[in-house]
Amino acid sequence: MLCFDNSVVAKFARSDPDENVVSYLERNASEPWVIPATVLFEYLQYYSSQSAVHEQHHALTQRIERVLPLNEAVAVEAVLLGQKLTQQ
Structure with a gap:
């Protein structure tokens, strides 16, 4: 599963998508794509x-598998993942 942050969403969903992001997503097209709420x-x-909000919402949700709700478990996992990433 690929979980995108706002910078990735902005780079692939805009009218002139970032070629590096598009290339990465094409290589990982078999993975489910999700975003947090x-x-x-x-x-x-x-x-x-x-x-425009409705159009963009529809367009984005056609390209991703689902929107993840933000709950306690997600918040804890995000902190732990962030800590792991800063240690690398």
């Missing part, structure tokens, strides 16, 4: 009209 919120917050 907070990332969806941050991404959609950029759009000012209701129609």
